[in-house]
Amino acid sequence: MTIPSTLGEVLAQQGVSRRALLKYSAYVASILALPAGASRVIAENLAKARRQSVIWLSFQECTGCTESITRSYSPTIEDLIFNLISLDYHHTLMSVSGAAAEHAREAAMRENKGKYIVVVDGSVPVKDGGVYSTIAGQTNLAMLKATAKDALAIVSVGTCAAFGGIPQARPNPTGAVAVSEIITDKPIVNISGCPPIPEAMTGTLAYLLSFGKLPELDHLGRPKAFFGETIHDRCYRRPFYDKGLFAESFDDEGARKGWCLYKVGCKGPIAYNACATLKWNGGTSFPIQSGHGCLGCSEPKFWDQGGFYTPLAAQAGVSGELVGTAAVAGAAMGGAAAWIARRHQRSHLAEVEALDRSPPAKSKG
């Protein structure tokens, strides 16, 4: 049997038809918000592409990101991505361990020099020389620098790798930082979320394979296709927000009627992510649809933004009551409530940024 060199040949040997690839490409074009006609181009490019070597490094993390990407128990169209990449190192998923695992990583780096992609989940502790997290006797800091050196690009999956996440929450005892604070000379894509939406991870990898370049990114390095709009922009409860109809607590009449969750702490207006359209668990639901406000987990410092149940406006120093009143008036004034929320969104972000600029809380040790 000849050794296949292109993905088209790999798939043909595995009995995956070109029609299946076309179906997968329609799905990729859809989740990446590309023109629907792009699916034919994606299919043709994928068929010609080479299998992509991927080295996955897990640092200060909870394995939630890996759980998210491998959430499916049955083979689905989305899983085709796993035929398109060669996952050469992932210490949770690979069968070998110890020295053999590290040799696999080194071999992949040698054989695919300058061409492999490094996926990182988890933040990197830098305090005290990075001793707070090590793998095979190497600090995460040293392993990241060594592995990133000859990489084509880095994909930081999860809010911890992208922005520091929970390990970085005050008082940040280990000096946790985002990957982008350590690696500054490689293209980096941030797929934030705690965990990120699986389609955002697989879709970004599929884009890289199809077009040989990074997708368009926002100012925080996130693919605009998934992070271009807020949850609030696409929320099905938005008509209630615009009419000033809010749940005041989790068991009141408003909650039962499915009204807007702004007053019980929803961070949808400042959270850029695709949960409201792609949803979770195969399109079943997302937190707001299940009756809980958005935590804003795809945003930097989400853990330190005050209480999850404190309304945004109250956190930004504006009375939540005032917004409620203004939003009720908004029902008569068209988009006024939305405008007020946008203003609060901006002032809230300014406040978070100001907090960032202030010296960090002192931590001992």
Next chain:
Amino acid sequence: MIRSNPIAESDRVPPTGLAVVLVREIAARLATFVATGEAAAIDLRSLPMTDGDRRELETILGQGDVSAILTVAGTSEIWETAISGVWWVRHRSVDGHVASEEIVVAHVPDILTTQPDDARDSLARLRSLIENDGAAVQSLRPLDREFAGQTQGGQ
């Protein structure tokens, strides 16, 4: 078995009027198709449609003469709407959830036609069957004769 998505709370949100706007968009694409032959596709999943909007669009466009089931990496349902040249393409994943959904304006959606690479692979498989496996070829013959007989009988 196809499992439709569970009834979402968003079902309770009445249609927003998006379906009516989309019909105008579809009409514009169909006009181009009629004039120039240029095919087009509109991705429904990327639009903030409620299930009510989706149902409304299905009702407006109706059901035409052709429908097809594609069984590759999950089931896909494809049908020509009552508007000739306007097709609804709904791809489901193996576990039944909708992976992508498009309105395609074309003679036939691309995915229904035989892909040249698949035809090439099939030819290679058929040739290797003929060359290497006489028994399998034998088993093809009665079918072949039967088919020929039917054809002759029909003439």
